[in-house]
Amino acid sequence: MTLWNGVLPFYPQPRHAAGFCVPLLIVILVFLALAASFLLILPGIRGHSRWFWLVRVLLSLFIGAEIVAVHFSTEWFVGTVYTTTSYKAFSAERVRAHVGLQVGLEGVNITLTGTPVQQLNETIDYNEQFTWRLDEDYTAEYVSALEKGLPDPVLYLAEKFTPSSPCGLYHQYHLAGHYASATLWVAFCFWLLSNVLLSTPAPLYGGLALLITGAFALFAVFAFASISSVQLCPLRLGSSALTAHYGAAFWVTLATGILCLLLGGAVVSLHYTRPRALRIFLDQSEDSSSHGTEGSPLILTNPLFKQLGVSDLKLTTKL
Template identity: 45%
Template sequence: MLNTTTSYVFIHLFSYFSFNQRLFWMFRILISLFIGAVIVALNFTDDWAEARMTTNATYKSFSNVEVNAEIGLHVGLYGINITLRGNPVVQFNETIDYNEMFSWQDTIEEEYEEALEKGLPNPILYIAEKFTHGSPCGLNFQYRYSSRYASATLWTAFCTWMLANILFSMPVILYAGYMMMATAAFIFFSIASFSTIMNAPQCVFSIGTDSFETEYSHSFWLALATGVLCTVIGILVVIFYFLMPEKMNEAFSVGVDSYEDEDVPYGEGYLNSVFLTGETISPSTSKMTTVHL
């Protein structure tokens, strides 16, 4: 009974799509573009992990002047972003609004020395120092290598996503479903690689009288949601293909000629009725009858 009901639902679902081929095609394109765009964007976002707090902190070195500011640490796959925004922005006749980037590709020590030379505010220097090689926290090693592997697996997921799109346009829908599940697997591998950071002892950032720790942020959860979406799509494609391969080919317009239902105009012709009846008539007495179509 359950199998009959399930088959009934599947048949009606694909019957609906057969009457809405253009809508289904647009839906496929939008979902596919969304997945591809997210995979690429996740490599360059700076909010896989974040930490924020508002506190009073010393603003400059060799000064006891404190400012009230919002401090933020944003961790991405290519580096960290440290923000400092005053509350209000203008304090002591100075605009307090900083956004400093420190990349994994470059030597953190060199960028940290440049920050010292520029005289950046103390909170930014304090956080940046935690990511240098000499810091006892070991954040540079943890974040740098976990982010590198996460980025590599994400680019692999992008390759499998492109392969899945190619297979969807060919009469191998089943393998396209497998490739979507492979895409999901590599996205999950990327998430797992980045998550190893949280398994290590966390370094507490203490600024002023407050402290904070990094937590998973928007990009991490977006990657997880995209992986789940790819998994669902891949599983549904495989299940539907085994239950009704003809309907799947029709839904994806594979092996279906676009001109089958079109009215093709034909020109005028003449039909020899004697030839159709198979009669043999002597040439001397034959009379040819033509029928106008």
Template identity: 35%
Template sequence: MKGWFDAFRSDGGPTLYSFSNRTAVTGDVAVIAWLAVFATLYVAFLIVFPGIRRERFTTFWSVTLSLFVGATISISLCGSAWHVASAPIRGTYRAFSKEKVSATLGAYVGLDHVNITLRGNATHDIDFNERFSWIDSRQMGDSFREALVRGLPYPVLTVAEHFATGQDGLAWGGQYRAAGYFAAVALRTSFAAWLLMNLMLVVVPRYGALLMTACGFLLLATACGYFGMLPDAPLLVRVDGAALRFSFGWCYWLVLAAGAVCLLVGVVTTTLEIVKPHSFLTILEVNYDTPYDRHVIIEDSRGRKDQRKRTTTLEEPHALGLGSRILRRLSSKQRDEKAAAPSNFELAGGPWKYPDSAPRPILRYGDGVQAPMW
């Protein structure tokens, strides 16, 4: 049976499992998971969209915008592309070594971590992707010391050393940690506003528009706050003659774009609702344009309220002058006296009739014939 059970074996020995992970990281698992979740929801919406008969345009764009904003917030919280840098280098692979390697060195800063990559060219089989987290204030320094013990490549250690929070006179790590902490708190707050926005868009659209405006404002505040809390002296990492110059990545621009679109749509929707009330319907209004419709009830209540207010204004004594109030009091007394006093015709015993509903008296004759009296 030679050839069936000797794969990956040499000289009849067992299969080689020298490392727990022999393949390079090709994607962020958390980012891919969130993308799969929101993509599944959007595909499901597109499947049921042809069955929507009313408000198709409004429904399509509101759902699209909502899922786009939710995906942006979720991906940006765990993404590694807020501040990025990449450059080709030709330098030493190990410290105190004369051997030169050609590779591409990259640094990708997230809100609570930094990913450092080192990928060799065709002649060098090098592919590193190391993550250093700073959730705790001491975690970055501990991770850097562990990397020294593990013997990671010299370019990776050089970049990681610049992010060691508050150690060896390098303050970039602490400033990146503060900026990431602020951005994470603002994004979680905007996520809560996004959830309430989805609820109110279904129930009360005008409140949903206000929450959409608030969500867009929070996203823009996140981008502006992260920009303002970055180090005043830009981080510049030099490795064997090459320089890593950092710039904003796609996570930052995605949050900025989502905030601008959300704020713009929220302001426009709120303005239209103020200028022309009840312009936007909800999916719960199944009895539209009937006596049980919310808009009809609101308009009816407003009309009754205005009528009651006008009546109250006319009846208020302070709205009339002194002479008008005296004449009104005298006329009301005269009307009461006339209504209470009986007329001369009634005192003289005028004709009286039974009401229509009262039974008429019956006159009985001797032969059994009955006839009414009148």
């Protein structure tokens, strides 16, 4: 049996801890590639515009990456505990372990790591994901976990989130994730729209789109917080209780929403108070938007004029 490294082919293979979230990794790599591509062409931008474009593009990419990445993060509601607990059903053997609970918009992630990892002649290192997407059946995944014989702490926490559990956590967090995810996708659409509008001669509408982006990001945070504000039913593992709190994804989304509101408010304010400074920051030409001064020529250049053999038009304004 050397082909199977000493493991019989018709028996369950050894379990391994789950790796990094693949969709989250893809999102991070895509936005990092966009940022790297921009940094490569940055030396071709002359003058002070180079730094304006650097701040503008990197801020925009950060906002877009955050809005998409938090959909696949399980760091919305987290809790950890070090405890001594039972390891297998119908067994008096106990292990010392670190148990983690992470609730995201699409499911629950439960980790169990022994301290030390090697106990009872086994490697205690589990990372199990239970999802409640529209096309996933949480109950079926829980039943599959029972059939695989996962450790007691993992099954105990997973059972608390089943639809039939008296705790009601499944309906609570499933609904919270559904509304938060929907509002975040709307925020992403307005983020795309804001990037387009800020590159046009009408930056006011880009600022308004940024304000709406921030508003929907905050709606997602408030939706998750309001629905998940109900206290968890007691989660006791051995002699210790697991307590949960809002995680990194929750706070980063809140900060991103506030950032979008500040940036959008700044664009709208500058449009009415300092339009020239706004055009300079957005690297837009002032010739096409200035009204001119008395007796000063206003030059209108259009590629169509050159094709027709007409030189640049000069208009003299009179007040």
